Amino acid sequence: MVEIWAPFWIVLTGALAGASCGLLGAYLVLRKMSLLGDALSHAVLPGIAIAFLLSGSRDVLPMFVGATAGGVVATLLIETFHRRWRVQEDTSIGIAFTALFALGVVLITAFAAQVDLDQECVLYGEIAYTPWDRLFWGERDMGPRPVWILGVVFALDLLIVVVFYKELLIASFDPEMAVSAGISAALMHYVLMGAVSVTTVAAFESVGAILVVAMLIVPGASAYLWSDQLKVILTLSALMGVVSAVAGYFLASAWNSSIAGAMVAAMGAIFAFSLLLAPRYGLLGRFARQARLSIRVARDHVLLKLLRERESRQVSALGWGDLVDATARRISGLALRSLIWQGLIVRENGRFALAEPGITRATELLRNHRLWEAYLNQLGLPPDHVHDPADALEHVTDDHLQREIRMALPNIATDPQGKRIPEAR
């Protein structure tokens, strides 16, 4: 019976761990404390060891109490090192967690070597065994223990994030403002660190320390690339934790590899995907925006060139070679094609001329350019220095800005070279 359901339980365990860690991890990334998740996941070890030594059991409750205590002690130590003794914060984290982890290792090897708290299991976890780790209520088999534990932990984390949403928000964004408004930023810090400690321990047992660290950082970091809204980031981060757990399981069955390892690999893939494709902060998005801007500038240059030729030499059509910028042939070629396609310029006998809408747009640009030249000249820049800055500014001047400049130059009809500033059409 257990065997049939095993995949379901394993995926559910991973998904619950992923969702819990993803939710809290988003806050860690946001507060620039990703390393703290790593630190806490190690620092809880002495707490667990002491709880085991005192209670003599590996039951859920003593383990949790010990882990939470360990996490809070680690947080306190880091804060004390940093604030009171003025050790750099990253150094404080490094010292506190290695010291506590070492203490845990010493305690376990010295006093509890005979029990199964082995480091192999701590580091790599064994999610594949979760279906057989049963929880009994009296005689009744209630299902896999890790699912219950992680389910409760996820509910707890969700409750904290929902109930204290406003408090966590202000304490993360502006702790001083929080304190001045009567919301203790320190208390929220400890609530968050307590939740991270408990979640870490719960996830740890089934998925291992390394997967926990990945689950705390990677989904949060990926979600951060997709949105500018905290609520969206939190939701996405938890979802990414779930998706990578599910995908990781199927990858592992397909390749017959470590399940926890495959889950981390899936998470890495989600991060790479986000880094590449996220609309605003992804690499492709940035590249596309840059390319669009270059094409726009190149289009503006083509239009201006045609208009200036018309104005000065009464030439209405130019050849491809005159219009395409030799230093940026591809961009400028694309710009020319898009202008033709949109009907701003027309092709006549292999030469190019402005169409009516093109004249309107080009006049607008020329107006911007000359207004800027006149304005910069009025600010004190000599006439032979104003062309280049005006060239850069003309592309980014909207109607509002144009009106403001016009108002600053009430009686000026020409640019510093004496060329007429065209009126708005």
Added chain:
Amino acid sequence: MLHTVDESITPIHIHDMTVAYHKKPVLWDVDLAVPEGKLVGVVGPNGAGKSTMIKAIMDLVPKASGWVRIYGKPYPRARRAIGYVPQRESVDWDFPIHALDVVLMGRYGHVGWVRRPGKRDRERAEEALEKVGMVDFGHRQINQLSGGQQQRVFLARALAQDAQIYLMDEPFAGVDAATERAIIDILMDLRARKKTMLVVHHDLHTVRQYFDWLVLINMRVVAAGETRDVFTEENLNKTYGGRLTVLSEAAQAVADHRGGL
């Protein structure tokens, strides 16, 4: 200075306050009673303890000695009477949040723990954004705002706190002329409504124009009182003692004023 202070009508009363960071005092023996309805400038050189004084009023830094009363009450019982504009650089403007959400934080002190800001709070926040001329920017991510716009958002957040006293840490630092004008207009309007403001300020040239009351500090209060009595060459000398560039600037500011009379 022999005087008695009627505490219940004094917005901010600081008595013999000393503040130390890591045992090193940065503010000594501050005695100050700020009168109601004044726009008060806090002026002094870098490291003089201007921000520290503001933070100490709100219990954000521990006091080594002395006390502060807000309308006769200790700060924890007078939180809602105070609105705060921190230095703009004190927060991370890449934080994933919209301008309106930042302004809404001004309501958190009124809303209380765990409860959510309601419709009324949202309206207040929107009104505050409108007052600073930023109503169209409410749903902008805060890193898309200019420095001046970010400062206006901070001011709007303080307005949303709906306070009697406003503590502002360099609200004019690094803002454009239009924003400076907009901010000073709002401060004047608050003064007309009998609000009390304590504003950390750097630019000596505008001191006379902006503030009707002045606190000159350099690790201690050098002088405090009506601007016309306090903003003198002698007091500025004492405040900026020895720092030549600032000193000449100060002298110039005083001279400018004399010339203008």
